[in-house]
Amino acid sequence: MIFKQLIRPQIKLCLRVFRKGLSTKPQWEIITGVCVERLPVVTPPLNDIQKKYKEFLWTIEVEKSLKSDHEIRHENDKIQAELLKSDSQDVDLDAVSKITAQDLEDAATEELSQFKFGSIETEADKKGDKTTTDRCLQRHLVLVAPVKLGTDVRTILPQGKWQEGETLRQTAERVLEEHCGKDLKVQFLSNAPCGFYKYKYPQGSRTDDCIGAKVFFYYANYQGGAVDGKEKKFNWLTRNELKELLPPKYNKSVQEFLIEESW
Amino acid sequence: MLKTLWCACHLAGNHVLSLSTPTAINRNIFTAPTLQFKITEQLCAEPLKKKKKMDPAIIKAREDRRRKKLEKQIRRLEKNARQLKPIDELEIPLNVVDQIGKRKRPDVKLSEQEVEARALLQKEWSRYKRAEYMSTVAQIDRIMGAQKRALDMLYEESEDLYNEAVMPDLKLIPYSIKGPVATPPIKNYDSPDGEYIDVSKKWIN
Numbered sequence: 001m002i003f004k005q006l007i008r009p010q011i012k013l014c015l016r017v018f019r020k021g022l023s024t025k026p027q028w029e030i031i032t033g034v035c036v037e038r039l040p041v042v043t044p045p046l047n048d049i050q051k052k053y054k055e056f057l058w059t060i061e062v063e064k065s066l067k068s069d070h071e072i073r074h075e076n077d078k079i080q081a082e083l084l085k086s087d088s089q090d091v092d093l094d095a096v097s098k099i100t101a102q103d104l105e106d107a108a109t110e111e112l113s114q115f116k117f118g119s120i121e122t123e124a125d126k127k128g129d130k131t132t133t134d135r136c137l138q139r140h141l142v143l144v145a146p147v148k149l150g151t152d153v154r155t156i157l158p159q160g161k162w163q164e165g166e167t168l169r170q171t172a173e174r175v176l177e178e179h180c181g182k183d184l185k186v187q188f189l190s191n192a193p194c195g196f197y198k199y200k201y202p203q204g205s206r207t208d209d210c211i212g213a214k215v216f217f218y219y220a221n222y223q224g225g226a227v228d229g230k231e232k233k234f235n236w237l238t239r240n241e242l243k244e245l246l247p248p249k250y251n252k253s254v255q256e257f258l259i260e261e262s263w
Numbered sequence: 264m265l266k267t268l269w270c271a272c273h274l275a276g277n278h279v280l281s282l283s284t285p286t287a288i289n290r291n292i293f294t295a296p297t298l299q300f301k302i303t304e305q306l307c308a309e310p311l312k313k314k315k316k317m318d319p320a321i322i323k324a325r326e327d328r329r330r331k332k333l334e335k336q337i338r339r340l341e342k343n344a345r346q347l348k349p350i351d352e353l354e355i356p357l358n359v360v361d362q363i364g365k366r367k368r369p370d371v372k373l374s375e376q377e378v379e380a381r382a383l384l385q386k387e388w389s390r391y392k393r394a395e396y397m398s399t400v401a402q403i404d405r406i407m408g409a410q411k412r413a414l415d416m417l418y419e420e421s422e423d424l425y426n427e428a429v430m431p432d433l434k435l436i437p438y439s440i441k442g443p444v445a446t447p448p449i450k451n452y453d454s455p456d457g458e459y460i461d462v463s464k465k466w467i468n
Contacts, residue, residue: 030420043443053388056381066359066366118447137447167427168417189435192428194406196413214420216413221440257409260402 028198029213032171033159034179035195035254036143036186038133038222038236042120044263045138074101130235133222139261141236142254143227144245145179150205155235155245157254159215168193172218181228186220194219197253217257351463 046054067075077100124135133141145158160175162168169191176186195217200206227234235241239261243251359366373381418425 028420030424039440040443042447043445049387049391052384056384063368063371065368066363067368072362072366118449120447122447138443162424168424169428169432188432191430191432192410193413193417194410196409196416198416214416216417257406259406262398
């Protein structure tokens with residue numbers, strides 16, 4: 001029994017090797033595609049229910065809180081002002097502060113209104129420039145590059161052929177460097193591919209031992225640096241832009257392993 | 264009991280010893296069959312000595328000394344035990360504790376409508392969060408499925424590449440990531456209040 005269990009995987013392996021040797025299955029080229037994604041820099045906008053609930057939590061927070069130093073001071077100021085008005089004798093003039101809490105609050109509000117937060121809409125957004133990562137800060141961006149496929153050039157995820165003797169992960173790293181230069185810093189998240197796409201070459205360019213390509217996608221996070229591609233056109237695209245640009249089937253395979261944006 | 268047995272053996276000893284060999288002619292004076300118990304070991308035995316009684320005071324003193332020693336050790340351990348890191352944020356400042364009556368807000372009286380509206384909002388929120396959770400789980404499933412499919416395809420294509428691909432990526436750890444922020448950073452911003460330095464006390468664990 002134990003022997004049977006031990007031998008079973010071996011038999012399976014032998015059978016598979018045997019079958020592989022026998023069959024004249026069409027050969028596919030192994031290609032590695034790299035999906036470099038810039039994660040959102042800024043949190044996505046709140047939707048209606050989120051806004052409502054946030055407000056609700058805030059009111060509860062205030063209701064349950066104790067009064068702050070500032071509020072106490074403000075109340076004291078009010079009492080002092082009343083006393084001053086009624087001209088009572090026992091007003092300690094030293095105790096009446098020159099700067100009231102209200103004054104402080106006004107000054108702070110003034111300062112806040114002077115301050116300008118960083119704008120969510122960047123220069124690139126205004127110009128419609130898609131070649132930089134400094135755009136659509138609230139969304140995920142995916143790098144696409146012009147890739148030569150046979151005779152024509154298509155804009156898809158950077159990809160390249162696997163070479164004998166390297167792992168797919170190494171292929172992915174090499175392919176990315178070949179396409180984008182050494183400045184681009186990314187972090188690959190796994191040794192394993194995260195997605196798969198298969199396509200057949202057009203009839204003319206098919207050969208006997210190779211009828212198509214199997215693309216294994218690797219996922220990496222953008223960390224910094226710029227893409228070195230003055231003459232080439234690299235674009236950082238949002239999910240919707242990807243959908244418009246990529247061929248439908250390819251797009252489906254790519255979006256299959258990406259986080260969906262629900263807004 | 265032991266003592267009586269010993270005496271009995273002693274008395275019967277000579278006869279039984281001399282006659283127990285099988286070659287000897289049975290000239291036993293006893294009519295009963297030969298006794299089958301061994302005698303030599305029993306002969307070596309002797310009545311147990313009476314246990315010396317100890318003075319209860321001495322025992323108590325010893326016990327006390329032992330306990331004191333243990334207590335001392337425990338005390339030493341406790342003293343050296345690592346101090347727990349206090350959580351400053353959870354400790355109410357003393358001046359606030361003093362003025363707690365003054366700082367209390369008047370109780371809010373909610374109208375019935377308001378209470379109802381709040382309850383409804385809570386319910387709606389939990390429904391929303393549930394839907395969000397379900398979609399998150401579905402997304403994770405989908406992404407894992409995509410990876411599994413890719414790995415299956417890779418296995419079909421080349422087993423070696425598959426084995427390489429399923430190896431853990433050791434360079435990934437330690438991994439750190441800075442989450443999304445509420446507003447984008449301002450480029451070349453010079454803080455008017457100077458640089459932020461964390462002065463909170465460092466605790467060595």
